[in-house]
Amino acid sequence: MVYSSKNKTLQVVLKNLLAWCASLTVLLPMILVVLNAFKSNGETMALSMTLPKQWIFTNFSTVIEKGKLMRSFLNSLFYAGGGMVITIMFASMAAYVFSRRRTKAFSRLYMFVVLGMVIPINYVTLTKTMQITHLNNTALGIILLYVAMQTPFSVFLIYGFVSKIPVDLDEAAVLDGCTPWQLYIKVIFPMLKSAVVTSAVLCFLNNWNEFMMPLYFLHSSEKWPMTLAIYNFFGQFELNWNLISADVILTCAPVLIMYLACQKYIVGNQTAGAVKG
Amino acid sequence: MNKAKIYPWYFAVGSVLIYTLLSVIPGIMGICYSFTDWSAYSKELNFVGFKNFLEVFSSNGQYLTYITNTLLFTFVTVIMKTGLGLLFAVALSRDIKGKNFHRAVLYLPSVLPILVTGLTFTSILNPKIGFLNTFLRAVGLEALTQKWLVDPKIAFFSVMGVDIWRGVGYIMTLLIAGILAIPNIYYEAAAIDGANAWQRFRFVTLPMLRQTLAVTIVLNVIYGLKIFDMVYALTNGGPGHRTEVLYTGVFKMMSKGLYAEGTTISSVLFIFMIFLGYFMVKVLTKDEVVE
Numbered sequence: 421m422v423y424s425s426k427n428k429t430l431q432v433v434l435k436n437l438l439a440w441c442a443s444l445t446v447l448l449p450m451i452l453v454v455l456n457a458f459k460s461n462g463e464t465m466a467l468s469m470t471l472p473k474q475w476i477f478t479n480f481s482t483v484i485e486k487g488k489l490m491r492s493f494l495n496s497l498f499y500a501g502g503g504m505v506i507t508i509m510f511a512s513m514a515a516y517v518f519s520r521r522r523t524k525a526f527s528r529l530y531m532f533v534v535l536g537m538v539i540p541i542n543y544v545t546l547t548k549t550m551q552i553t554h555l556n557n558t559a560l561g562i563i564l565l566y567v568a569m570q571t572p573f574s575v576f577l578i579y580g581f582v583s584k585i586p587v588d589l590d591e592a593a594v595l596d597g598c599t600p601w602q603l604y605i606k607v608i609f610p611m612l613k614s615a616v617v618t619s620a621v622l623c624f625l626n627n628w629n630e631f632m633m634p635l636y637f638l639h640s641s642e643k644w645p646m647t648l649a650i651y652n653f654f655g656q657f658e659l660n661w662n663l664i665s666a667d668v669i670l671t672c673a674p675v676l677i678m679y680l681a682c683q684k685y686i687v688g689n690q691t692a693g694a695v696k697g
Numbered sequence: 698m699n700k701a702k703i704y705p706w707y708f709a710v711g712s713v714l715i716y717t718l719l720s721v722i723p724g725i726m727g728i729c730y731s732f733t734d735w736s737a738y739s740k741e742l743n744f745v746g747f748k749n750f751l752e753v754f755s756s757n758g759q760y761l762t763y764i765t766n767t768l769l770f771t772f773v774t775v776i777m778k779t780g781l782g783l784l785f786a787v788a789l790s791r792d793i794k795g796k797n798f799h800r801a802v803l804y805l806p807s808v809l810p811i812l813v814t815g816l817t818f819t820s821i822l823n824p825k826i827g828f829l830n831t832f833l834r835a836v837g838l839e840a841l842t843q844k845w846l847v848d849p850k851i852a853f854f855s856v857m858g859v860d861i862w863r864g865v866g867y868i869m870t871l872l873i874a875g876i877l878a879i880p881n882i883y884y885e886a887a888a889i890d891g892a893n894a895w896q897r898f899r900f901v902t903l904p905m906l907r908q909t910l911a912v913t914i915v916l917n918v919i920y921g922l923k924i925f926d927m928v929y930a931l932t933n934g935g936p937g938h939r940t941e942v943l944y945t946g947v948f949k950m951m952s953k954g955l956y957a958e959g960t961t962i963s964s965v966l967f968i969f970m971i972f973l974g975y976f977m978v979k980v981l982t983k984d985e986v987v988e
Contacts, residue, residue, distance in 0.1 A: 431894060435788045439795070442785055443802045445862065449821060450805075452828055466826040467817070510711035517708040521700050526709075533713060534982065536720055538974030540923055542727035542963040543947055544956050549723050568719035571712050576981070590703060600705050629810035631926045632944070636951075647812050651930070654816050661820055668817060672809050679808045683801065686808075687870055 457665035464661035479666040483653070487667055491642060492649035496674075498559065499645055500627035503566030508620050510567070511574035516608055518575070519582035520590070530579065536572030543636055550637055557639050565637065566627045574619040581615035582608070618685045625675050625686075646671045724967045731961040737954025749961040759938055760962055763946035767966075770857060770942055771921030777861045778917055779910065782868030787898060789869070790876040800873065803866035811863065815930025818859045822846050822931075846932050853940045856931050860924070868913050875909030876902060908983065915977045922966065
């Protein structure tokens with residue numbers, strides 16, 4: 421017994437050591453960025469783990485002005501938000517129909533859409549497609565691209581939740597005289613709330629973080645989202661890590677806030693899909 | 698009940714149309730264009746048969762290394778993220794102080810823009826004044842300092858390292874959910890039979906976690922094969938083409954006007970993923986198949 425309790429203590433110590441090492445490895449780079457965002461120009465050839473000699477708060481306003489961040493922030497918000505709304509609207513409707521009508525044709529169509537989680541984008545021919553459809557370098561184009569990217573996973577996620585809503589409910593609603601639209605909007609959609617919130621949050625995060633699509637398809641700088649703006653800013657102010665750090669914080673702030681506010685939805689429902697088996 | 702009437706087909710049209718137009722059609726178009734000499738320099742388009750594919754798979758071309766690099770990147774990051782993720786998940790799943798704090802912190806990097814993570818690490822991995830080397834010198838581990846992103850031998854592993862830093866928390870989170878879903882009764886039974894911690898892990902946790910592990914591996918493979926932002930921000934394929942992956946290679950070909958070559962290697966990945974993807978999607982949708 422003595423041996424085993426000693427063994428247990430050792431296990432607890434090792435576990436805690438591991439946990440703290442891992443957490444510190446993740447936190448250190450973030451602390452570096454925060455510290456350096458408040459330093460003066462001369463102090464920041466690279467990110468360093470020293471306190472600022474003098475806390476300079478104007479770095480943020482400097483970056484917003486020099487990097488034209490207000491514009492990019494609104495762009496990012498518009499693209500990420502617009503893409504999210506359209507994705508969720510269409511994906512939830514599609515997932516609902518796929519889940520309720522399990523004929524051979526609809527099952528195949530469901531597989532066809534879900535396969536989108538796996539297939540890679542061919543950017544060369546996508547560029548051609550964007551030019552033919554006149555979507556290149558337009559806000560609508562980038563939003564539709566985000567929708568195309570996020571649709572497969574959203575359909576997949578919501579599909580699993582639709583099957584948990586009893587079909588009796590639909591039948592009762594139809595007997596009460598609901599049209600298909602009323603049934604969907606008034607009965608089904610409200611019951612999908614938690615799945616919808618999860619996929620909405622994930623859509624927004626992924627859209628906000630997207631870099632490659634705008635890099636290929638948005639050429640005018642006034643249309644750039646935050647990620648493209650910070651990349652460009654980094655090229656211009658390569659040695660001013662105080663300004664870059666401030667820009668990093670401003671670019672990450674919206675997703676961080678979203679993560680902290682919606683942690684329950686991001687982690688909870690997303691994992692439900694992975695572990696039910 | 699008339700299902701066709703209550704659940705009208707046109708509810709699915711919006712999703713299917715946008716997805717088909719901007720994801721599937723370019724993929725199929727890409728395969729067609731792979732058999733041509735499409736480029737920015739000529740208005741004419743000629744059929745050239747398998748010439749582009751032969752060029753990609755010939756040993757003297759650079760293009761094959763883009764594909765092998767992508768596979769290497771995927772292989773190493775999947776192994777490391779799954780291994781470390783499992784280790785952290787086991788440590789953080791039950792009775793440990795501050796587990797919610799650790800879990801939240803470890804998940805954090807995976808919600809940040811990949812590009813921003815990459816940019817930040819270009820400073821941290823700077824050989825002369827970067828934080829990592831400064832730190833190693835300060836604690837007397839001078840011997841471990843490296844020219845992380847500059848040395849051709851290790852640059853690619855540095856890129857993988859940053860990506861593992863970024864992605865391990867996400868895998869851990871999925872695995873923790875999987876571990877917590879294992880009924881406690883199995884552990885109690887194992888304890889009664891005198892199983893030690895390792896045996897409980899080996900004979901209870903691991904077998905019960907098979908489906909979750911399969912899902913995480915699939916998600917990781919999909920992510921790895923499509924990697925772009927991380928490499929673009931950290932090394933942009935350099936030094937030389939040592940860290941060039943498929944999507945950074947395609948981006949460069951595009952800007953050089955080599956459309957046929959770019960679309961060919963994209964199509965190789967596309968075809969590969971359609972076959973592999975079918976099985977991956979089967980793994981992801983396993984329960985629906987059973988139902």
